[in-house]
Amino acid sequence: xxxxxxxxxxxxxxxxxxxxxxxxxxxxxxxxxxxxxxxxxxxxxxxxxxxxxxxxxxxxxxxxxxxxxxxxxxxxxxxxxxxxxxxxxxxxxxxxxxxxxxxxxxxxxxxxxxxxxxxxxxxxxxxxxxxxxxxxxxxxxxxxxxxxxxxxxxxxxxxxxxxxxxxxxxxxxxxxxxxxxxxxxxxxxxxxxxxxxxxxxxxxxxxxxxxxxxxxxxxxxxxxxxxxxxxxxxxxxxxxxxxxxxxxxxxxxxxxxxxxxxxxxxxxxxxxxxxxxxxxxxxxxx
Numbered sequence: 001x002x003x004x005x006x007x008x009x010x011x012x013x014x015x016x017x018x019x020x021x022x023x024x025x026x027x028x029x030x031x032x033x034x035x036x037x038x039x040x041x042x043x044x045x046x047x048x049x050x051x052x053x054x055x056x057x058x059x060x061x062x063x064x065x066x067x068x069x070x071x072x073x074x075x076x077x078x079x080x081x082x083x084x085x086x087x088x089x090x091x092x093x094x095x096x097x098x099x100x101x102x103x104x105x106x107x108x109x110x111x112x113x114x115x116x117x118x119x120x121x122x123x124x125x126x127x128x129x130x131x132x133x134x135x136x137x138x139x140x141x142x143x144x145x146x147x148x149x150x151x152x153x154x155x156x157x158x159x160x161x162x163x164x165x166x167x168x169x170x171x172x173x174x175x176x177x178x179x180x181x182x183x184x185x186x187x188x189x190x191x192x193x194x195x196x197x198x199x200x201x202x203x204x205x206x207x208x209x210x211x212x213x214x215x216x217x218x219x220x221x222x223x224x225x226x227x228x229x230x231x232x233x234x235x236x237x238x239x240x241x242x243x244x245x246x247x248x249x250x251x252x253x254x255x256x257x258x259x260x261x262x263x264x265x266x267x268x269x270x271x272x273x274x275x276x277x278x279x280x281x282x283x284x285x286x
Contacts, residue, residue, distance in 0.1 A: 007048035135165035156217035
């Protein structure tokens with residue numbers, strides 16, 4: 001259980017984004033699913049190695065955080081040497097798996113790993129850049145999934161992913177600023193530059209751009225030609241509701257500050273996802 005907490009197994013849920021291109025491309029072959037599944041494992045192992053590296057660097061700051069102080073390294077339940085060895089093993093396994101996958105995926109995987117090194121070593125201390133880097137990571141997940149099955153993902157989907165990730169990232173920063181109060185600077189240097197007013201504006205702007213990007217995807221000529229339907233705009237309501245409901249969570253509910261945990265435990269969001277999937281593919285296939 002200690003190691004599962006260290007590698008943040010729950011965060012592997014983010015990497016299911018690698019399957020998105022498979023679904024949007026309507027490729028349901030066994031070979032495609034197996035290839036993307038291998039890519040999912042490789043990406044998840046590398047992400048876990050990055051999480052451990054970040055925890056090793058942030059161990060002192062995590063000890064003053066109300067939630068992160070309970071992590072294995074911050075609470076001294078696991079030695080830093082053992083964690084470092086574990087991260088190295090995870091990295092080697094991820095790279096080992098990637099050898100059997102398309103080289104384009106390997107390039108994206110290495111880019112993601114390098115970006116995480118730069119993030120942990122300094123970029124996370126720069127206001128705005130800290131959240132932008134995380135959002136690029138989600139875009140790389142989509143691109144990685146596309147590389148695995150050799151398809152091109154709509155630029156609107158990439159933009160929707162980017163702005164949606166920014167929206168969630170700024171919402172997380174709001175939670176950190178609110179929960180840490182006067183200790184925010186000690187935990188993360190960039191937090192001192194995030195005022196409540198700035199975050200409110202950024203959250204509103206990125207939420208709007210997310211809905212606009214998805215809306216434009218549904219009415220784009222390439223989308224209509226690909227799916228042979230012009231009715232996908234009917235699914236916008238589910239994306240809009242998910243955004244609005246997340247607003248409700250941000251401003252009216254106490255959360256853990258972990259977007260993945262919030263999403264996996266929030267029934268309205270999960271139901272909305274299921275309804276979106278059902279409506280999307282019902283429109284496509286009927």
